[in-house]
Amino acid sequence: MAMFDLKALIEAERAYHESIKPVDVDVMLGDTVLTVRVPYLYGEAFDALAEKYPVGRNPLGTWFDLDQVMREHPDIRVIDGDEEDDLFVLRNQRAYYRWPDMYDALDRSDKESLRAVLWGLHIEERRKRLATAIAKRAMRENEEEVKSDAE
Numbered sequence: 001m002a003m004f005d006l007k008a009l010i011e012a013e014r015a016y017h018e019s020i021k022p023v024d025v026d027v028m029l030g031d032t033v034l035t036v037r038v039p040y041l042y043g044e045a046f047d048a049l050a051e052k053y054p055v056g057r058n059p060l061g062t063w064f065d066l067d068q069v070m071r072e073h074p075d076i077r078v079i080d081g082d083e084e085d086d087l088f089v090l091r092n093q094r095a096y097y098r099w100p101d102m103y104d105a106l107d108r109s110d111k112e113s114l115r116a117v118l119w120g121l122h123i124e125e126r127r128k129r130l131a132t133a134i135a136k137r138a139m140r141e142n143e144e145e146v147k148s149d150a151e
Contacts, residue, residue, distance in 0.1 A: 017042040020125075023117045024079070027110040029102065035079040036114060040121050049073070062123060066115045071103045073118070078102070 020040040027036055041049065049072060050064035076099045078085045087098040103111065 020121065022077075023121060025110075025113050025117055027106055027113070029105060032080065037077040037079060037084075038073065038114065038117050038121065039075045039077075041074070045074075046122055062119065066118060067111070070111070070114050070118045071100050073099065 022037045022039040025036045025038060026033055049069055053065040053068035055065045076087060078087060088095050089098060
């Protein structure tokens with residue numbers, strides 16, 4: 001029988017993911033510095049996007065094409081001063097998402113910054129969180145062992 005509250009752990013995991021804030025990245029388009037707001041995609045939303053653009057395992061440990069996933073990332077917002085744009089316009093009576101067009105026009109260094117944010121949000125933070133949790137568990141186990149040796 002489990003000695004932990006699975007429901008509480010699932011709720012805590014969801015709460016953690018919901019607490020992750022978007023990351024802002026300054027880029028230059030033309031002569032204008034714009035802020036690109038990259039939101040975190042939780043669970044199935046990110047998995048479905050990543051699965052569209054697979055790549056073999058690579059040194060970064062991603063199973064997806066970082067460039068294509070960043071290019072097709074939904075819900076990107078662009079901020080210029082007090083103005084915020086969701087990048088949707090109406091074309092031929094249909095909603096058109098302009099982020100892929102904007103992404104394609106960006107300089108290589110700006111794209112690298114955006115890909116680094118994507119990797120950090122979805123891969124690196126999870127690795128750091130897991131490593132911290134494993135270290136805490138090892139410390140607890142070590143403290144328990146020392147305590148039982150002392151008795």
